[in-house]
Amino acid sequence: MENKRKVYHYLHESASGVVDGEWKNGKFCFTLSEIPYELCIDPRDQRTIVVFDGHIPWGGLPKGDKVVYISTPIRIETNVQSLRKQNLTEEGSRLEFASAAYSGKGTYAYLDICRYALLLPKSVACVRKYDHKSLRPIYTLIEVNEKGVTWRTSSY
Numbered sequence: 083m084e085n086k087r088k089v090y091h092y093l094h095e096s097a098s099g100v101v102d103g104e105w106k107n108g109k110f111c112f113t114l115s116e117i118p119y120e121l122c123i124d125p126r127d128q129r130t131i132v133v134f135d136g137h138i139p140w141g142g143l144p145k146g147d148k149v150v151y152i153s154t155p156i157r158i159e160t161n162v163q164s165l166r167k168q169n170l171t172e173e174g175s176r177l178e179f180a181s182a183a184y185s186g187k188g189t190y191a192y193l194d195i196c197r198y199a200l201l202l203p204k205s206v207a208c209v210r211k212y213d214h215k216s217l218r219p220i221y222t223l224i225e226v227n228e229k230g231v232t233w234r235t236s237s238y
Contacts, residue, residue, distance in 0.1 A: 085104050085105055086102050086103065086104045087102070087103055087104070087110070087131065088100050088101070088102060088103075088130075088131070088230070089101050089102070089103050089112045089114070089131045089132075089133060089199075090130065090131065090132050090133070090230065090231035091114055091132070091133040091134065092133075092134045092135075092211065092222065092233050093114065093115060093133070093134065093135050093197070094135035094136070094156070094158060094195065094211070094212070094214065095214045096115075098231075098233045100230070101113065101114060103119075103131070105125055106120075108122075109121060109122060109123075110122075110123040110125075110131075114133060119133075119151065119199070121150050121151055121199060122150070123150060123201065127201060129146070129147075129148070129201035129202055129203050130201070130202050130203075130204075130226045130230075130231060131150075131199065131200070131201060132199070132200045132201075132202050132207075132224055132226070132231060133151075133197065133198065133199045133200075134197070134198055134200075134209055134211065134222070134224075135156065135195050135196070135197050135198075135211065136195050136196075136198075136209050136210050136211040136212060136222075137195060137196070137209070137210045138198065138209055138210070139208060139209070139210050139221070141208075142207060142208040142209055142210075143200070143202075143207050143208075144202065144203060144205040144206065144207055145203075145205075146202075146203040146205070147200055147201065147202050147203065147207065148200065148201040149198060149199070149200055150199045150200065150201055151197070151198065151199035152196050152197070152198055153196050153197035153198075154196070155194035155195065155196055156194065156195050156196065156197065157192050157193070157194055158192065158193050158194075158195060158212060158214065158217065159190050159191065159192035159193070159217075160190060160191060160192075160214070160215060160216065160217050161189065161190050161191075162189060162190060162191055164215055164216050164217075165191055165216055165217060191217060193212060193217055195212065202224065202226045203226065204226050204227055204228065205226060206223055206224065206225050206226070207223070207224040207226075208221060208222070208223055208224075209221075209222050209224060210222070211235070220235050220236055221235070221236040222234065222235045222236070223235075
């Protein structure tokens with residue numbers, strides 16, 4: 083049994099990539115953005131390890147998936163002037179508006195996202211990431227096959 087394994091990631095405000103992880107003392111260990119992670123994963127499990135920042139829409143994960151890690155919420159924010167305008171036919175957004183201490187008017191919008199680590203079988207999953215400038219949702223398909231992981235976004 084091989085001691086190392088790949089972790090495919092697509093974090094907020096960064097390009098997708100791959101890091102290597104390995105089992106130490108019965109836990110799978112790897113580092114992303116200088117943060118160490120230790121996951122309880124069975125070394126015999128052949129599913130692919132995928133890490134991303136965002137949300138999982140209802141029905142977005144395939145059968146046979148497993149969420150092995152969810153971080154505490156990470157707050158992302160932008161100026162209200164930079165927000166993408168909402169189309170009235172779209173579902174409501176998760177944005178919240180904060181007021182500046184000196185004015186009492188909303189000056190920026192924020193959104194709480196989480197970092198997820200998933201075990202995915204060879205299939206397609208759908209997750210929601212967010213643009214760092216306008217906080218618009220970017221739906222991302224995660225295609226897992228024998229060659230690895232391909233990330234396809236709705237922003238083409």
